[in-house]
Amino acid sequence: MPGYLEEEGIDSQSVTDTYAAVKLEIDNRRWAGVPFYLRTGKRLGRRVTEIAVVFQRAPYSPFDATETQELGHNALVIRVQPDEGVTVRFGSKVPGTQMEIRDVTMDFAYGESFTESSPEAYERLLLDVLLGDANLFPRHQEVERSWEILDPVESFWARHGRPAPYAAGSWGPAEADEMLARDGRSWRRP
């Protein structure tokens, strides 16, 4: 699979970005200390849109450290597309006398509960356009506010640095992994 710079008709010196990862925070009391990590990119491992709420580790006081070290972070994953659904991920004890923990999932798949599959996202939007229903569209104020967040990032990148390269079919450049490693986290594999 060719990368963007190897595509036909693309300047091999191009600085067009195909991947973005940002960390955002909301500056108020309610959301203090909750980082939002967003990432998007072209030609990553696979096409997937998800929102993952990763919970903080609870204090597992009754158990000692070796018993809970295999425990991952509990997570609530909302799968937007494809294979729409919700997954809850949590640790569970493996049956038996040994104290071993394994992460398990609780799954709801939209496609399994309804024999009818939901329409593609753009099908629905086109129908709304025809009906004149603007509920699912952002208003111009929202769009402008969104750009207020992104414009400083864009202008900084335009002046400093080049996009970090990543292999086609991978989950993005190593720099994005470093960004999360600085916070003691790592990207989950979607």
Add this chain to the structure above:
Amino acid sequence: MNIDLTDTTSARINTALVQGRRSVGAAVGMVLTLVIVTDEGNHYDALKAASEASKEHPSRILVVIKRPGRSPRERAGARLDAEVRVGGEAGNGETVLLRLHGELSGHAYSVVLPLLLPDAPVVVWWPDEAPAHPADDLLGTLAQRRITDAAATEDPVAALVARAEVYAPGDTDLSWTRVTPWRSVLAAALDQKHTKVTAAEVEGEEYNPSTELLALWLAERLDVTVGRVVSEGPGITAVRLTTADGVICLDRPDGALATLAVPGQPDRHVALHRRSTAELIAEELRRLDPDEAYAGTVRHGLGRLNTPPGASAADVAAPPPAAEPTGTRTPAKAVAKAPATTSTKAPVPRASPTKAAGRAAKPKPKADGKNGKNGKPAA
């Protein structure tokens, strides 16, 4: 349900998996992705073992079959064929056979990556030929655990020496898994009997990495000289631990039923059959964190795999000639490495750096050290 896909892509395989799962209607929570890297000749047995193990560990099994092709034309092309099996005799979970033709056989990593289960841990298993450095292999970097099998290689003991040198946390070998029942019975025998073990002896087949590992494990844990006796097999045939009260002997001549003889107690029969690959894989998949006991054992041994201290002259001559150079080269290295490796894992009282170095320089290995240093003149 089987879905065959010819000249396909990862995206289409993913769609087929979702479709297969829905048509079967089974809601199985899969706990891990098992990647089996093999070739056309060996995939059947490996997959059969993995499917059986999936009864205990529902998993997505990805079988990577490399077919680089014989002619230059085949090698230049690239094609991915897949076979998706869900439900039925495929065991619990999902199985995907990936046939990588031509040039694609060198890019297994990018084929496998999109097919891994979200968040779930990944285990890579090389049932026959494993890369020289499993942890540095691209597929190996994906995995929490990397399973190799020294017993399946041409020269098992040499393979084990090589694995020991490149050990990284998460590595394991099926020849180590094979000695688990032996270890538990021996440990239990010593639980009841609190006398110090002064010497040990392990008896087993000549080209058997498990026998070597068991000997090394005893040497590391008990801090005694372990003798290695070659027998007809099958596998490991006996372990004898010499104590002040007498000899604790675990004897298994037929590969199924063992007799445990402890001085002052009646002999007991212990079921100690040779386990199938499926059972071994199921055991390995039970734990997904690094195996510290294995790490200690292979690190302890390194150079002394072929010539355990106290081995008789006949045993020193026994190791295969191919392993000889590695065997004589490593002792010096092991001594040099010992302080660094042991100091990182502080709470191991038995194998203190000075002790390890001192032991390695004891009677038998002294001769080895000489050979290692003046390797050329001696040869």
